[in-house]
Amino acid sequence: MDQGSPKGIKFSSGEEIPVELHKVRIVQKLHLKPIDDRLNAIKKGGFNTFLLNTADIFLDMLTDSGTNAMSDNQLASMHQADDAYAGSQSFYRMEAAIQEVFGKELVLPVHQGRAAENVISKTFIKAGDVIPMNYHFTTTKAHMEINGGEIAEIFTDEALKIKSHHPFKGNIDIQKLKDLIAKYGRQNVPFIRMEASTNLIGGQPFSIENMREVRKVADEHGIMMVLDASLIGENAWFIKQREAEFATSSIKEILRTMCGICEIVYFSSRKVSSTRGGGICTNDHDLYMKMRDLVPLYEGFLTYGGMSVREIEAMAVGLIETTDETVISQSPGFIDYTVKELDKLGIPVITPAGALGAHVDAMQFLPHVPQKEYPAGALAAALFIVSGCRGMERGTVSSVRLENGEDLLADMELLRLAFPRRVFTLSQTKFLIDRLHWLYKNRELVGGLKFVDEPKVLRFFMGRLDAVSDWPEKLVAKFKADFGDSL
Numbered sequence: 001m002d003q004g005s006p007k008g009i010k011f012s013s014g015e016e017i018p019v020e021l022h023k024v025r026i027v028q029k030l031h032l033k034p035i036d037d038r039l040n041a042i043k044k045g046g047f048n049t050f051l052l053n054t055a056d057i058f059l060d061m062l063t064d065s066g067t068n069a070m071s072d073n074q075l076a077s078m079h080q081a082d083d084a085y086a087g088s089q090s091f092y093r094m095e096a097a098i099q100e101v102f103g104k105e106l107v108l109p110v111h112q113g114r115a116a117e118n119v120i121s122k123t124f125i126k127a128g129d130v131i132p133m134n135y136h137f138t139t140t141k142a143h144m145e146i147n148g149g150e151i152a153e154i155f156t157d158e159a160l161k162i163k164s165h166h167p168f169k170g171n172i173d174i175q176k177l178k179d180l181i182a183k184y185g186r187q188n189v190p191f192i193r194m195e196a197s198t199n200l201i202g203g204q205p206f207s208i209e210n211m212r213e214v215r216k217v218a219d220e221h222g223i224m225m226v227l228d229a230s231l232i233g234e235n236a237w238f239i240k241q242r243e244a245e246f247a248t249s250s251i252k253e254i255l256r257t258m259c260g261i262c263e264i265v266y267f268s269s270r271k272v273s274s275t276r277g278g279g280i281c282t283n284d285h286d287l288y289m290k291m292r293d294l295v296p297l298y299e300g301f302l303t304y305g306g307m308s309v310r311e312i313e314a315m316a317v318g319l320i321e322t323t324d325e326t327v328i329s330q331s332p333g334f335i336d337y338t339v340k341e342l343d344k345l346g347i348p349v350i351t352p353a354g355a356l357g358a359h360v361d362a363m364q365f366l367p368h369v370p371q372k373e374y375p376a377g378a379l380a381a382a383l384f385i386v387s388g389c390r391g392m393e394r395g396t397v398s399s400v401r402l403e404n405g406e407d408l409l410a411d412m413e414l415l416r417l418a419f420p421r422r423v424f425t426l427s428q429t430k431f432l433i434d435r436l437h438w439l440y441k442n443r444e445l446v447g448g449l450k451f452v453d454e455p456k457v458l459r460f461f462m463g464r465l466d467a468v469s470d471w472p473e474k475l476v477a478k479f480k481a482d483f484g485d486s487l
């Protein structure tokens with residue numbers, strides 16, 4: 001029995017269904033193209049889902065970043081945007097929303113999450129520093145390293161287990177934290193970073209109990225805590241479901257409690273408020289002053305931070321809506337439904353279900369594809385061919401090549417299927433599950449990939465690959481034999 005999965009609505013059959021608690025008022029046409037067209041599209045895109053055109057995609061599950069549905073109130077708010085270089089009323093509305101939702105008075109606007117990481121890293125990290133955290137995010141690590149810091153991931157033993165019932169796989173291991181500070185010395189630990197709904201290990205939350213334990217250690221050494229709140233809404237939701245102390249708390253109280261434990265909170269609004277943009281906030285005037293001057297230098301004046309005033313208005317409304325359970329539970333509800341259905345079908349998937357997406361374990365799905373032939377990349381390509389659904393490879397393609405010419409093999413080979421907030425319907429979700437199931441039954445037909453054009457930096461974005469054999473054609477032939485038509 002999974003602890004605290006989002007509650008669907010009970011049908012008379014006994015089944016719990018994550019019924020949509022919103023209605024659709026603006027729609028966008030999708031394209032479910034014939035399988036031959038999809039095969040051509042993935043070939044043209046070098047078997048890399050980043051290089052597909054959305055005109056060829058049915059369900060775009062690449063990411064939840066900047067792809068969430070906005071509410072009617074968010075769209076309406078954009079019309080009152082106040083264009084001003086300095087002192088825009090839009091900014092003051094966003095500032096008030098941040099104060100209300102996160103409980104932090106001093107606000108710095110930035111153009112997106114990684115820009116907050118640039119400002120924080122430049123301000124607080126010096127060469128030789130080590131930054132303890134539950135897990136890194138790609139842009140976090142890059143900014144810390146560019147400033148001479150090194151990240152230290154001190155997750156618990158549960159974190160990387162595919163099958164688990166642990167409610168808080170995003171927790172920090174307290175003993176590892178103590179050992180790390182003892183080893184490097186307080187002067188080399190500028191802050192401890194906690195990432196809500198830890199993105200790269202499957203959107204897994206931490207508990208407030210764990211935050212408090214981290215706080216205790218931080219206080220013993222006089223170290224500050226920084227919260228990456230990009231996925232904080234879902235983490236708060238999981239806390240309400242899974243941490244007894246907060247079962248009757250409002251989401252707003254939980255958000256305030258989480259933020260109250262940390263000196264600095266930053267976020268990507270591409271996720272948390274379903275818009276674009278980002279921000280940093282704190283109640284500590286000294287910390288604010290240390291960071292403040294970098295904002296006009298890298299982002300823009302202090303009342304827009306590189307964002308359009310329209311986005312700022314929508315952010316303000318979106319942040320307030322993050323305190324609404326019916327808003328933040330929708331995406332975790334669909335993910336939970338998907339993960340449970342896939343699990344029932346025997347398809348290897350990360351459990352318990354987390355935030356932002358379902359994560360399929362490609363190493364178990366395709367045990368016959370060696371890791372140096374990129375099983376997660378192959379699975380992403382195969383799923384696109386058989387369904388038009390686009391996921392993201394999170395495995396060795398996203399890793400690097402070592403100086404000796406070998407791949408640095410990733411810890412896990414995952415196919416991530418993101419659920420942008422309030423974008424897809426249940427029948428679309430069922431379509432995805434059905435095609436994944438068909439693919440699982442025919443998995444021996446899927447082969448590996450090889451690079452044909454490999455960029456030196458961040459190769460997963462623009463790299464081009466090819467199938468190691470004619471397996472894509474064989475897969476298409478079997479699909480046509482089974483489905484009779486070509487969709």
Ligand SMILES: *Cc1c(COP(=O)(O)O)cnc(C)c1O
Pocket residue numbers: 065112113114115137139140195199228230231267268269270271277278
């Ligand atoms: C997306 C994300 C970021 C970076 O935000 P951008 O807006 O994409 O720059 C940082 N941290 C986490 C946890 C994220 O999910």
